[in-house]
Amino acid sequence: MDTTSIKNLFKLKSVPIEKPKEETISKTETDPNGESLEESRKRTYHESGYRDSSRTSGNHSTLSICLDAVYSKFQNEEKEMVEKQQKLKESYVNEQKNRETEIKSLTVSQETKEDLLKSKNKEVENHQNTIETLKSEILDLPRNPEKYNVKATRGASAKFLIGVVLLIPITLYLGTFYISTSYSAFFKIFDAKSTVIQSVLDANAWEKARNDGFIEVAFVTLIPFVFLGLGFLIHMFGENKTKANYTKLGLLFIVTFIFDSILAYEIESKLYELNRTFDSVPFDLKIAFTKIQFWGIIFAGFIVYIIWGVVFDFVMKEHREKDKIKSEQEIRQKTVLSLTEKINTLKKEIEEILANIGNTKELIIKTRGRIEELQNIIDGVIIPTKDYKLYASEYVQGWVTFIGEKIAVSKTEKQTMIDDCISTYNTNLEAVGANSDNQNLVYLSSL
Template identity: 90%
Template sequence: MDTASIKNLFRLKSIPTEPKQEQLPKTEAIPNEESLEESRKRTYHESGYRDSSRTNGNHSTLSICLDVVYSKFQNEEKEMVEKQQKLKESYVNEQKNRETEIKALTVSQENKEEQLRNKNKEIENHQNTIESLKAEILDLPRNPEKYNVKATKGASAKFWIGLILLIPITLYLATFYISTSYSAFFKSFDAKSTVIQSVLDANAWMKAWYDGFIEVAFVTLIPFVFLGLGFLIHMFGENKTRANYIKLGLLFIVTFVFDSILAYEIESKLYELNKTFDSPPFDLKIAFTKIQFWGIIFAGFIVYIIWGLVFDFVMKEHREKDKIKSELEIRQKKVISLSEKINVLKKEIEEVITNIANTKELIIKTRGRIEELQNIIDGVIIPTKDYKLYASEYVQGWITFIGEKIAVSRTEKQTMIDDCIATYNTNLENVGANSDGQNLVYLSSL
């Protein structure tokens, strides 16, 4: 095999890093970039040929020589300032971007920390408000005026006195109207009955029970009619309007008329028992002259008015207690609402803390990357494609000597060449210039 054939067999095509430009007319004074590269290739080729001649093409020595070649290539690349700046340009730009990223992350972290402080402060304010509300809940029933609540302290003596009076008056009205309604509409009088016995019959309800369902239902339910009228007096009296005053007047008139009817019926039955042939028919004129008639009216009507006034007074006193209760409920609802807000804020704080931790971790990683980039910028970038190109020229020179000057059989010569190529590939693997990393660079910090 001649020298040209061996060289063509071993040569590796390099991938150009820049598109070829149209060559300018060559001048002897200023050599162009193409001639410098060719000169450098030729230098490596000649070095390989020369070193191979000194060692008779020994592949073991080739390994040592390739290490020296790599060191030489590294030193040459270090001296090429402009080329190094160009190779490092992408790392410099990335470093600037990383520094900008750190500034943005730092601002984000500060904002999140400010959010964390604000949320903690908000929780503290809510907790203070809750403590204040709980203190008010305890103190409000004792000192309502302190909190601008226009209500008396607790249940006043007037309330209890009114309630105590209301119970017997209610029982009286029930007894009175059961008896008078039964006497007026269902009872049959006899000559032996006194006026009191005629109006207030102790067995009125039992007699109505025996008389039938209608009778017992009527005398049982009629007291509730008057109690309902008394309740309406209270309701209309709460809103002091002209219409309500008219309604109050009508209620009093209706009650008075109904009591008058009861009194008239009872007095009519008593009059029939005692009249003679000379007695005129019973009418209103006669009824108005009877003391019993007015006694029945006022025994019911006046007591009914008293019941309505006492009931109204008791309800007003109870409303004073309701004011305090209402204020307490308002404060309790505020406590619940603030507690819910605190729970929401605590969840938000957990998220913010997690985000801060992630941001800090990202800042640390970014700073680490900046340090790596700085090491790259401070070091020497070895373009593996270029090294492979020049190393192949060196080995080609080495093999050229073997092909031209070593006098051995064709088989032995091919074995030597194969061993040299294997040593060359091992060297590429060791320096990171293997075929899988042709587009990468190898960094050596000096």
């Protein structure tokens, strides 16, 4: 079997060589004899394989040991190729620089986030202190309103309750009075059996009005609200002390007095007609003014109406004093709620910042680990396993060439020996990683 046939057979048995990704030394450099350095190196390995095979009669078991020695020789040769090592390590050096820049960027980012975290925590603490202060003010406001520049009288609640207690019976009185007098003035028919008191204050006025019809009962039921509304207007006009309001207030009193006078006049007129004789003159205002009962009806309604308006105004003012404190409390309570929402939002932001800081720290640790790995690679020796595969194949080709040329055995036995050698070769490639996807192996300096 000639050398060419052995090489072709070997190529069929080997795994295709992947094109190296890293830049290596120039393969076109020549030695003093004009042969390229690569060809010279391949020839050297080929000759070594042929020579070693001749010493061991092509034994495949010995080939395994020889290939280990070949790999060690190849490794030592690669160590001596300084320029080639620098080129192989160039990508790792660049990556290390990029990783170091990334570390600086991550460190700055972490410091910024930590400063932001301190700011957020301080903001939460300030809000919490403000909330505690506001809650204390809410409790203290009713006792010391002047302490918080609130112009409100202490004890307003007690005065307010007293006013309400007085206002309720006066309101019931006015309702009873005006129901009775309005019914007597407009709907009641007087007879000789009625006494004066029964004529003015009829205890059954509302029931009689209901029996008389819807209009009558509606009128006597609603008319007290007219006077209560007039009393409410006293309070409204009295809030803003202007000439216009004082004029309106005076007109209001006049209208109320006239209305009470009409009621008194109608009642007194009916009583006068009931007792009138043929000699009696017609009833008029002059006669009405001389009747004590006329003035009694007016003042029983008008004066009490004024009293109701004054008490109502007092109650409303006390309620306003009470509302000042309540309003200030509500303002503070709303502020507390707003600050509580801000605190909850800040706490969520703090959680996100803490998570980001944790992720950044983890990334920094990983990046530093990668920098250490890169430094170990840079300090170590890079073995281009694909190149080794090329030269190892030359060595094995020399080994097999000797078998083909010099071993005197049958063709079948010779082919078996060659197959065993190729199998040993492939096992060696697997052991050193030359058949993997990796382009290079790294031998660390510590090794």
